[in-house]
Amino acid sequence: MIVIRGTLVSPFTRKVHVLCREKGIPFQSAFLAPMPKTPELLAMHPLGKIPVLEEAGRFLPDSSVICAYLERLHPNPALYPADAKEFAQALFLEEYSDTRALEAFAPALVERVIMPRDFDRPGDEGRVVRTGAEIVPPVFDWLEAHANERGLVGGRFSIADCAIGAQLQSWAFAGESVDGRRWPRLRGYSDAMLSRPSFVETAAAFAAEEVP
Ligand SMILES: N[C@@H](CCC(=O)N[C@@H](CS)C(=O)NCC(=O)O)C(=O)O
Incomplete structure (x- = not known):
């Protein structure tokens, strides 16, 4: 295995x-x-x-x-679209997730989850507030334009949703959520993704993870 x-x-x-x-x-x-x-x-x-x-x-x-x-x-x-244009879209969303979305959500994850859990130290809440005000909103704006509860690309679940969903899950682990008044489509998308069994089971495994 x-x-x-x-x-x-x-x-x-x-x-x-x-x-x-x-x-x-x-x-x-x-x-x-x-x-x-x-x-x-x-x-x-x-x-x-x-x-x-x-x-x-x-x-x-x-x-x-x-x-x-x-x-x-x-x-x-299949989690990679067969259509060439959709395939390219999915790959770019994965890239956006792994770079820009990471930059937006990692500070909250680091300061509120990793510092206390892995380093036994309080995080820097000021950093969370600054990135939440400056870096997160443009990412939410961009994702709002692509949000589709069934899947970001072609309305089907794909690698793009594995990647973006994992980043939104970091935001949720840090105790945050998407403001549905400002980003209603993205809020619906985030709720739909994070309630899929694949994400729920992954969140449960995270909660049960033992750090040596
Ligand atoms: N492009 C890599 C990124 C992996 C990555 O940056 N992982 C982080 C943990 S979230 C890491 O290992 N960071 C340690 C480091 O950069 O030295 C991937 O998709 O696997």
Whole structure:
């Protein structure tokens, strides 16, 4: 059976968990922290990041690579659109998620969840407030234009939703929500995604995760 190495506080690790659950791929989960950059970690992932997929003693790094690989191995249900334009849209939404959405939501996750949980230290609430006021709203504006409760691309659940949903889940883990008066379509989208069994089960696994 494959093993997904990482920590569920990471939206990249959760993206892979959600994809596996949506596809019905059996997997095991093993805790792996991206710090410190031990020789063991660097042997699995040359950039020293998480997640890493372990399969029959071999290691595959990077959530985007892992998801594309698993799609090839388990093509049904397809989570990458067959249409070329929709395929490109889905890949860009995944890229937007992994860069800009991460930049928007990671501060709240770091300061409110990771600092107290993993470092036993209070977070910097001022940083959360600043990013919430400056970086988050333009991301919500952009996502509002694409939001569709059935799926961001072509109204079907895809890799774009695994990725963006995992970022919105970080925002929820930090105790935040999308203001439905200002971003009604995105609020509906976020509620729909985070209540899918794949996200609910991933949130439960996060809550149960033991940090060594
Ligand atoms: N593009 C990578 C990003 C992975 C990533 O940045 N993971 C974070 C955890 S959320 C990490 O390992 N950070 C440690 C570091 O950058 O040194 C992916 O999709 O897997």
